[in-house]
């Protein structure tokens with residue numbers, strides 16, 4: 001039986017250990033210093049070369065005219081809310097549908113055989129078609145059919161096109177995650193009396209989803225960017241709003257503004273998910289230098 | 291053949307093949323309630339396969355398994371209902387790495403047996419207390435030593451109040467000190483009257499807990515009987531040879 005070491009509170013590191021720690025600290029400081037100096041040197045050199053090159057002034061005025069940028073920013077932001085809304089709606093639909101599809105494809109139930117077959121075809125087809133084609137086909141094709149009761153709203157049709165394509169990507173990622181959970185985990189869960197569905201819900205999926213979080217995040221970031229593609233249907237999103245401004249002024253700063261808005265969402269998202277993931281790994285896995 | 295009234299588990303003529311390999315070739319035995327039946331045999335003799343078959347994780351090719359007088363090898367049986375009465379502890383623990391020790395233990399009582407979270411926690415914590423693991427309740431399995439993990443796996447099986455406990459070489463991943471720790475645990479269970487089927491390589495342990503010892507060889511139970519009889523006075527030449535080899539390896 002385990003008993004805690006009685007005097008663990010008054011434990012003092014030995015002379016040797018203290019020297020080792022000091023040594024490690026000195027090493028860290030030295031590394032930080034080297035990294036700093038090297039960064040300043042390299043980046044400084046680049047900036048000096050850039051600013052002194054012949055085209056710099058016109059480049060700055062066409063792409064980075066800040067006063068003008070700030071002026072058009074509200075319009076671009078207004079457009080950007082469309083991208084965000086679309087991402088939220090499409091993202092949650094894709095998560096749900098992708099999971100459903102992945103479960104169908106990994107199930108072994110004979111009753112689901114036709115669905116398994118259809119799901120496979122669906123994934124094969126929509127993973128292989130450029131999304132812009134799907135957007136054009138649905139966004140312009142469906143209204144052309146003039147089916148009564150079916151919407152002609154390009155924003156809705158564009159969203160559907162995005163959902164259809166991304167569901168295929170996400171279903172594949174989730175399916176591969178489910179397949180990587182070792183069979184012994186299923187055996188253990190079934191031995192505890194858990195049903196097939198409970199085993200999936202409590203044992204297989206939590207492990208599968210954790211494993212595929214990085215690729216899923218990758219898809220989410222790609223989704224945010226790809227919502228910009230529905231601007232070809234005439235939806236006024238950030239890309240389209242910037243395009244309208246640029247067409248008026250022949251200055252490209254609005255595009256740069258739109259780009260910055262996308263970055264403002266995607267970069268923090270990436271960092272945040274990285275951190276969540278690392279923390280859950282740290283909690284679960286054995287500690288060590290490996 | 292009718293089963294004796296006190297038999298909890300009765301196995302008749304069980305066969306299992308993998309491709310052309312016959313792993314179990316007509317196995318028959320009975321496990322009376324409150325007794326321990328121990329299987330010994332060389333690596334690859336089919337001990338794990340037998341235990342997996344008893345738990346319906348492996349579909350048998352022939353024969354009958356009866357639990358509590360009910361034929362669980364019947365086609366229309368619901369494996370989930372059968373497994374409610376069984377506890378299984380695996381050779382490699384098979385704890386769920388994404389759940390804490392407490393969550394591992396309470397998952398099945400809550401989801402399968404319908405206990406409330408509070409009831410399940412209370413029961414789990416008292417079991418952890420008993421096995422000296424109370425302070426590990428909120429740890430994740432990867433952070434425990436092998437012996438601790440194995441005890442958690444045993445507790446996880448026990449928390450469901452199984453009628454029959456299946457233990458598959460539960461000490462083979464452990465060092466000798468931890469082996470003792472875990473074996474003591476099993477002996478305690480035995481004294482409390484738990485019915486068990488055990489596969490092991492530990493002859494000393496087999497002798498201590500077995501009411502009935504079976505030597506598995508070539509897919510058959512070559513010899514069975516009281517542990518001291520089989521180990522100290524084996525009758526069959528195969529058993530004698532196996533025990534001589536175990537002896538020379540220093541495992542007796």
Ligand SMILES: Nc1ncnc2c1ncn2[C@@H]1O[C@H](COP(=O)(O)OP(=O)(O)OP(=O)(O)O)[C@@H](O)[C@H]1O
Pocket residue numbers: 308313331332333334335336337338339340459
């Ligand atoms: N899923 C499987 N597919 C094919 N062969 C298998 C499978 N499972 C087990 N076997 C074979 O069945 C035989 C018995 O395996 P089993 O795991 O039951 O042995 P064991 O007695 O538990 O051995 P050990 O003492 O090493 O754990 C082995 O030859 C093994 O290769």
Ligand SMILES: [Mg+2]
Pocket residue numbers: 337338339381458459
């Ligand atoms: Mg085995």
